[in-house]
Amino acid sequence: GAVVSQHPSWVICKSGTSVKIECRSLDFQATTMFWYRQFPKQSLMLMATSNEGSKATYEQGVEKDKFLINHASLTLSTLTVTSAHPEDSSFYICSAVLGTSAVNEQFFGPGTRLTVL
Amino acid sequence: QKEVEQDPGPLSVPEGAIVSLNCTYSNSAFQYFMWYRQYSRKGPELLMYTYSSGNKEDGRFTAQVDKSSKYISLFIRDSQPSDSATYLCAMSSGYSSASKIIFGSGTRLSIRP
Numbered sequence: 001g002a003v004v005s006q007h008p009s010w011v012i013c014k015s016g017t018s019v020k021i022e023c024r025s026l027d028f029q030a031t032t033m034f035w036y037r038q039f040p041k042q043s044l045m046l047m048a049t050s051n052e053g054s055k056a057t058y059e060q061g062v063e064k065d066k067f068l069i070n071h072a073s074l075t076l077s078t079l080t081v082t083s084a085h086p087e088d089s090s091f092y093i094c095s096a097v098l099g100t101s102a103v104n105e106q107f108f109g110p111g112t113r114l115t116v117l
Numbered sequence: 118q119k120e121v122e123q124d125p126g127p128l129s130v131p132e133g134a135i136v137s138l139n140c141t142y143s144n145s146a147f148q149y150f151m152w153y154r155q156y157s158r159k160g161p162e163l164l165m166y167t168y169s170s171g172n173k174e175d176g177r178f179t180a181q182v183d184k185s186s187k188y189i190s191l192f193i194r195d196s197q198p199s200d201s202a203t204y205l206c207a208m209s210s211g212y213s214s215a216s217k218i219i220f221g222s223g224t225r226l227s228i229r230p
Contacts, residue, residue, distance in 0.1 A: 004160075006160075032214060032215050041125060041222070041223075042222055043121075043123075043205070043220040043221055043222040043223065044161070044205070044220040045220075046217060046218070049215065049217075091158070093160050093161075095160075097214035097215070098214065101213075101214035102149075102212055102213065102214060103149050103151075103209045103211060103212055103213060103214060103216045103218065104149065104151055104163060104166035105214055106214060106218065108153075108160035108161050108162070109160050110159050110160045111158065111159060111160050113158060
């Protein structure tokens with residue numbers, strides 16, 4: 001089956017620093033990857049859609065200069081949280097899809113828990 | 118009003134019981150409906166996928182969609198302790214993998230041995 005990995009699984013950082021989260025599709029090439037954020041006891045909220053080789057599309061209310069997304073290859077997308085603050089502490093989840101897949105064929109990574117002190 | 122409403126629970130039932138999980142939604146454009154299971158600190162995994170109204174069964178799981186009422190359900194028969202997790206309903210108006218998925222907030226389910 002399709003496997004998506006994320007690294008790191010848990011990161012703690014100081015306020016004001018930047019953190020990079022990697023999302024990899026291990027056994028397929030993903031033309032599109034999605035980044036979600038999930039606060040405790042809340043739903044997954046889509047942050048941005050990332051297509052390989054092009055700029056990410058951000059959802060309304062998500063600061064593109066704060067959440068930098070790079071999708072440089074068909075198997076890797078990165079999310080960098082710049083100048084992180086405690087309110088950015090959350091569970092970040094990526095998903096990846098094949099180019100011609102259906103909506104139910106988004107494969108989710110295990111998530112990265114970010115804690116900003 | 119949220120596009121998708123889901124009772125957060127928690128819901129606790131004894132092993133072997135039938136579990137009913139539900140969501141309501143407001144956007145009539147939604148055509149594709151999904152249920153995901155999410156264990157603590159893990160990513161969601163797809164359980165069921167249905168298109169438009171109707172029922173779909175897969176083992177102990179049955180998904181129902183009533184578009185006229187904008188109401189979807191997931192039933193779990195013969196529930197097991199391993200079914201303890203958070204269940205997220207999700208829906209989309211588009212078929213393609215690039216379509217935006219809107220998730221419910223999730224219902225925490227606990228199956229007591």
